[in-house]
Amino acid sequence: MADRLVIENCAVATVDPAGTEHPAGHVVVSGGLIEAVGPGPAPDALARGAARRIDAAGHLATPGLVNTHHHFYQWLTRGLAQDHSLFDWLVALYPVWARIDEEMVHAAARASLAMMARGGVTTAMDHHYIHPRGGGDLLAAGIRAARELGLRFTAARGSMDRGESQGGLPPDFAVETTEQALLATEAAIDTHHDPGFGAMLRIAVAPCSPFSVSTGLMRQSAALARRRGVRLHTHGSETVEEEKYCHELFGMGPTAYFETTGWLGEDVWMAHCIHLSDSDIAAFARTGTGVAHCPSSNARLAAGISRVPDLLAAGVPVGLGVDGTASNETGELHTEMRNALLMQRLGPHREHALTTRAALRLGTAGGARVLGRERETGSLEPGKLADLVLWKLDGLGHSTIGDPVAALVLGPPAPVTLSLVGGRPVVEHGRLVTADEDGIARAARTEAHRLAALAGLAS
Numbered sequence: 001m002a003d004r005l006v007i008e009n010c011a012v013a014t015v016d017p018a019g020t021e022h023p024a025g026h027v028v029v030s031g032g033l034i035e036a037v038g039p040g041p042a043p044d045a046l047a048r049g050a051a052r053r054i055d056a057a058g059h060l061a062t063p064g065l066v067n068t069h070h071h072f073y074q075w076l077t078r079g080l081a082q083d084h085s086l087f088d089w090l091v092a093l094y095p096v097w098a099r100i101d102e103e104m105v106h107a108a109a110r111a112s113l114a115m116m117a118r119g120g121v122t123t124a125m126d127h128h129y130i131h132p133r134g135g136g137d138l139l140a141a142g143i144r145a146a147r148e149l150g151l152r153f154t155a156a157r158g159s160m161d162r163g164e165s166q167g168g169l170p171p172d173f174a175v176e177t178t179e180q181a182l183l184a185t186e187a188a189i190d191t192h193h194d195p196g197f198g199a200m201l202r203i204a205v206a207p208c209s210p211f212s213v214s215t216g217l218m219r220q221s222a223a224l225a226r227r228r229g230v231r232l233h234t235h236g237s238e239t240v241e242e243e244k245y246c247h248e249l250f251g252m253g254p255t256a257y258f259e260t261t262g263w264l265g266e267d268v269w270m271a272h273c274i275h276l277s278d279s280d281i282a283a284f285a286r287t288g289t290g291v292a293h294c295p296s297s298n299a300r301l302a303a304g305i306s307r308v309p310d311l312l313a314a315g316v317p318v319g320l321g322v323d324g325t326a327s328n329e330t331g332e333l334h335t336e337m338r339n340a341l342l343m344q345r346l347g348p349h350r351e352h353a354l355t356t357r358a359a360l361r362l363g364t365a366g367g368a369r370v371l372g373r374e375r376e377t378g379s380l381e382p383g384k385l386a387d388l389v390l391w392k393l394d395g396l397g398h399s400t401i402g403d404p405v406a407a408l409v410l411g412p413p414a415p416v417t418l419s420l421v422g423g424r425p426v427v428e429h430g431r432l433v434t435a436d437e438d439g440i441a442r443a444a445r446t447e448a449h450r451l452a453a454l455a456g457l458a459s
């Protein structure tokens, strides 16, 4: 193949089902797919005539990271409501978020995507649930940004229709009608969804949470997604307050509520899922419902520690999520592997909660499974998409950690020497190659100031 890329002389963590690793190995990429992976140098027949051959000594090759939960627009409201728990944090920020427009979301999406790409994310997702009247097509703004930066992308068309007057948490001016939400969600599927192998863009149906969405919209969203063959996403069981809210309003806990509204299933994944009982976990396992674990956001909002070891032991699909950057200001996913491991070890399973390999799996193959893309990405195996990252581990931060996976997960954030999405370079030598980082930073700052001024915040 004319575009064949050969990467050699690096450690390789394939994250295949057997967890195969090579202390010194090769990865060969052609036609946007992984052609070969193995120990030692690449086979001569493949290496000969390669368009590009990289000596990756001092590096670890892994699958590209898969982010399973995010809210791009929050890039413009980082560092606010610093000492709040979830409900107070939301109430403080809803009025600001209700002022966003297309230009703001485009700038925020580019910044969010750039930050993740620089940290090894190759598959991104955005859960966008605030659609102010007159704000433009905010879902399309995120989609445009992902296309510009070259990341694989799931755009989850979010919605809220339960305002304060209906017993919900968001102010009435921040919500849509049920009909508006459903029509716009179906239109997004019509316009953007690509179900094919290797798709760069998928749409998911994603009403926001039980406390901001009517039961009718939950049910009809599930029906819409199943009629159109797309995945379902929402927030679930994030706080004790949410659990209390569900008991008061619905007479049952969040998981039972999700089950009665059609929201458990192998086509569903939910963010957080912290406050789960044993029987809730069994319901997730029985139905194949996936979980996006967001440890930094959960800590920032004092939401609690998700029972990840118990979920994994039960066979529940679990991936990692950055979550919105108003509750995880770093905006990075590779640090979530470390934070997941550290925080889980503070829980009841202590030092046995998560290994470094398990943390890497959450960030790669686990995430791919949660997004329903395990046959395409999340591991380095021949025939899968060439979504991969070369992490530089011979510098100051990592050179004395002999185990490359431990260096990646436990060490400081590792520089990305090369990141490929479908074989196309997105990052080289730590810099984005698809966009100008400084320009992205300036535009995001300008839009953050414009939003702050509109919302009457001092900045």
Ligand SMILES: [Zn+2]
Binding pocket: 069, 070, 071, 235, 271, 323, 324
């Ligand atoms: Zn979220």
